[in-house]
Amino acid sequence: MTPPGSDRNDDLNFSDLTPGELSFAASYFDGLTSRDRPAEVQINGQTLLVRSEGLEASYPLKGVRIESPLSRLRRVLKLPGGARLETDDRRAIAALERRMGRNAGLGLVQRLESNWPVALASVVGVLAFLGLFVQYGLPALAGVGAQITPVAVMTALDAQTVRAIDGEYLSASSLNPARQNALRREFAALAAEQGGPYTFRLLFRDGGDLVGANAFALPGGTVFVTDELVKLAQNDREILGVLAHEVGHVEHRHAMRQIYQSLGLTLAFSVVAGDVTSAASVAAAVPALLLNSGYSRQAETQADDDAGRWLMKHYGTTRPLQDILKRLIEQDGPEGKSSVLDMLASHPGEGQRLAHLRAIEAQAEGKR
Template identity: 85%
Template sequence: MNPQSDDLNFSDLTPGELSFAATYFDGLTSRARAAQAQVNNLTLLIRSEGLEVSYPLRGVSIEPPLSRLRRVLKLPGGARLETDDRRAIAALERRLGRNAGLSLVQRLEARWLAALASVVGVLVFLALFVQYGLPALATLAAQITPPAVLAALDAQSVRAIDGDYLKPSTLSQARQEQIRREFAALAAERGGPYAFRLLFRDGGDLVGANAFALPGGTVFVTDELVRLAKDDREILGVLAHETGHVEHRHAMRQIYQSLGLTLAFAVVAGDVTSAASVAAAVPALLLNSGYSRQAETEADDDAGHWLMNHYGTTRPLQDILKRLIEQDGPEGRHGVLDLLASHPGEGQRLAHLRAIEAAAK
C-alpha cells in the first residue's frame, strides 16, 4: 500500500497542479499498481513503475464519497484509480464542480452529532406528516375522487357487507317504502353528484341499532334503529347526519388515511383494480374505526340545520341519541360510523345540537 498524502502541502504544487498517491488498475488484469497521480490543467497523469499514462479529465468519473471508504476515479477503457487521500479528491471535485451535494452528505455522516440531528429531524418530520400532512392529502384525494369511482366502491362494498356483516331486513315492505319516500325527499334537497339510496338490513349483534353511509351515497339503516325510533323525524335526523358524512366525503378521507396515499391516488386516477382493493377493505374499516371530532361535528351541523329548517327543533336527533346511549351505554358499540362514535363524546354532541337550536331562535 502506498503512503497516503493527507498531509500534502498543496502550496508546493505549481498553479493548477494537484498530486496524490493512489492504486491503479488498468482494467485488463487484476494487478494493482502503486502509483502517483497528478492533475495538471485538463489532464490526469498517472506514473507507476514501468508505466506512465494520461487521461483527459472530461473522461474521468469521480464516484460519490461514501463514509470513510477509499475514493474511486473511473477512467476511460475500464481502468480505475483508488486513493485514501480524500482531501485531494475533494479539491479535484471542487475544481471540476462534481458531487457538491453528496460531498456535504459525506461530511455530515462523519459527524455523529449531525447524523443524530438528522435522524431526529426525520422522526419529527414523519410525526408532523402523520398528524397534519397525511390528513390534508387524504382530504384532497377524497374531494377529487370521481363520482363514478364512488359509485363503484359502493356497489362492491354492498356485496361484501351483505355477505359478511348484515342480514336481510325483516321490516315490512310498506314500512321500508314509507321511509324511503321520506329519505328521497331529503336526498333531493341535498343534490350533488351522489346516487343516494337507502338500504334496510338486520343489524344483529354486530351492528345493532345503527346507520352508516358508504362513500357514494348508499346509506344502511338497521331494523333495530327503526324500531328504536319513536317517530320518523328521529329516523330522518339520523339520515340527515349520514348524508352529511357523504357530502363532506368523510368516509373517503378515513379510507385514504387508513389504506395509504399510493392506493388513494390510483383510485383517483380511475384504476379499477385499486378501486376493487379499497372496496374489499371498506366494510371492516367502517365497522372498526372512528370519524374525527371535526367530521362528526360537520355531520351534526348538517343534520341539526336540516331539522331546524323542517321542524324548528333538533330534538328528534337528540332524543334518539339519548336512547342509544341508554341502550348501549356511554361507550356505544365502537363502530366506525356508529352514531355513538366517540369523537366527539355524546355529551358534546347533544350540547352542540342544543346550541344549533338556541342560535336559530
C-alpha cells in the same frame, strides 16, 4: 502492462511531470479480478497517470468518472475500460473535482454526513417534520383530495364496497318490504333536499351481533341502516334524524377524507386521476375502516349541523336525533361499554353531540 481503456504513451511518464501537479496514493483495481494493488496517481494536464507494480498507464481525464462523496467512505474514481481507483485522500479528489467541474456542492453534503451532531439533528428534524405532516399535512391533503375526487369514482367505489360488506359484515334484512319502501320514500325526499349531486340510495341490512344498531354512509351516497337501528327507533323522525346526519357526511365528503387519510396518498392520486381499478382494489378495506374508525369532532359537528337544521325546519326540534342517541347510550348498559361496531363507536363524543344538538335548538328558538 496496458489495461483496457488506457492510452499507451511511451513519451509520457512520471519523470516528465512539473512540480505542483496533483498526485495522490490509491488502490488500483483492474476490473478483471478482485485483487487490488497500491498505486501512485498523478494528473498531468488532461491526462491521469497510474503507476503500480508492473503497471504504468494513462487515461484521458475526460473519461474518468468521480463518484459522489458519501460520509467517510473512500473516494472512488471509475476509469475507462472498467478499472477503478479508491483513495482516502479526500483533499486531492476535491481538488480534482474543482479542476474538472464535477460534483459541485456535494462536498458540503459529505461534510454534514460526517458530522454526527449535524446528522443527529437532521434525523430529529426529519422525524419532527414527519410528525407534523401526519398531524396536519396529511389531513389537509386528504381534505383536498376528497373535494376534487369525481363523483363517478366515488359511485364506483360504493359499488365495490357494497359487495365487500354483504356477507362479510352484514346479512339480508328481515324488515317488511313495505316498511323498507316507506322509509326509502322519506329518505329520497330528504336526500333530494339536502344531498347535492350524489346517487343516494338506502340499503337495509341485518347487523347481527357484530354491527348491531348502526347507520353509516359510503362516499358516493350509499347509506346503510341496520334492522336493529330501525327497531330501536320509536318513530320515523328518529330514523330520519340519523339519515340526515349521514347525508351530511356524504355532502361534506367525510368518508372519502377518512379513506385518503387512512389508506394513504398513493390511493388519493390514483383515484383523483380517475383510475377506477385502483379505487376498486381498496374496496375490501373500506368496510372495516368506516365501521371501526370514528370521524373527527369537526366532521361530526358538520353532520350534526346539517341534521339539526333539517330537523328544525321540518319538526321544529332536534329531539328525535337526541332521543335515539340517548337510547343507544342506554343500551350499552350501566358500565357504558359499547360494542366495537355500534353507532357510538363510529360516531364518538356522544355527550358533546347531544349538547350541540340542544344548542342548535336553543339558538333557533332564540331567533323566533
